[in-house]
Amino acid sequence: MSTIPALQGEVVIDTASIRRRARRRFLRGLWRRALSVVLLVLIWQVIALFMEPTIVPSPGTVFAQMARNLGEGNTYQQLGVTMVRVVGGMLIAVCAGIAIGLIMGLSKLGEDLLDTWVLIFFxxxxxxxxxxxxxxxxxxxxxxxxxxxxxxxxxxxxxxWQGTKAIDRDLIHMGKAFRFSRRSILFRVVVPQLIPYILAALRYALGLSWKIVTIVELLGLSSGVGYTLNYWFGNFDMVQVLAWTLLFTVALLIAEFAILKPVEARLTRWRPAAQFQRGA
Structure with a gap:
């Protein structure tokens, strides 16, 4: 059986090799992150040796208290209440923020009308x-x-807004030349190029949303992580304050690695092949 020779200049992409390299990079990054956490805990332990437990308790004491908190149903109730508030607020922020950013990025009139107000609110x-x-x-x-x-x-x-200003305008002109509708240009040309910026915005907004909702809960609400932190602060219980802070942090990490990372990997799965083709 004869084989058809590859065309001159054709680039053959070994997807299996790309996946193996991506897996190795993931595992290497995972080990580095784990090492950074271990180093941070060791530094914390060293500092705790020279400080009063009421000021800087040891990591073991805080982790033990966090484990006890996880055995109580009230802990999950407080975390759940805060998460509902965060998700509800982020749904509003994502819909409004993407719409405003697109208007500012695609329209000079929209940019002139909205950029000052966006910066003021920011x-x-x-x-x-x-x-x-x-x-x-x-x-x-x-x-x-x-x-x-x-x-x-x-x-x-x-x-x-900044992501829209950085997209390839030639692709938009090409879409217009092929008589694409505005809807097609938006969802087939503009939005795919904005995916990295949208994901970056979601990460930033997630951390900001947790901070805002904690402040609101601390100011006057009678439930949530912020309320609980304020309660233990009022009792001068540093162990509980740090234990709840760690729970708070773990919840954010779960959202990052269990939700945002898989979504990013799926939506940008074309990028390794593109980088390989460019010789990256």
């Missing part, structure tokens, strides 16, 4: 949003959700 401290929403909506979940939505929207809008 510079307002999160605690101001919390106070205003509590005064407007009362001590309830709606106040926390609106505060998160309003506070995180500018961050997402700025990321999408």
């Amino acid at each position: 510079t307002i401290p999160a605690i101001v949003y919390g106070i205003l929403c509590i005064l407007w909506f009362g001590l309830n979940d709606l106040a926390a959700i609106i505060a998160v939505g309003v506070g995180a929207t500018p961050a997402i809008a700025i990321n999408i």
Whole structure:
């Protein structure tokens, strides 16, 4: 059986080799992250040796308290309440932020009308949003959700705005030349190029949303992680404060590695092949 020779200049991409390299990079990065955590805990332990337990308790004491907290049903209730508020606020922020960012990036008129206001809202401290929403909506979940939505929207809008300005305009002109509809150009040309910026905006907004909702809960709500941290702060219990802070951090890491990372890997699975083709 005869074989057809490859065309001159044709690039053959070994996808299996690319996947193996990607897997090796993932495992190497995982080990480095684990090592950084171990080093941080060791530094914490050394500092605890020279400080009073009421000021800097040892890692073992904090981890043990965190384990005890995980054995209590109230812990999951408080975390769940905070997560519902964060997700609700982020849904508002993502929808509004992407829409505003696209308007600013694709329209000079939209940019002139909105950029100043986006920057103003971005510079307002999160605690101001919390106070205003509590005064407007009362001590309830709606106040926390609106505060998160309003506070995180500018961050997402700025990321999408800058990402839209950086996309390849030639592809948009090409789409117009082939008589693509505006909807097709938006979803087939613009949005795929914005995926890295959208994911970066989501990461930033997630961390910001946790901070805002914690502030709102600390200011006046009677449930959530922020309320619990304020309670233990009032009792001067540093072990519980750090234990709840670690729980808070673990929840963020789970959201990052169990949700955002897999979504990013799926939506950008074409990028390794493209980098290989460019000789990266």
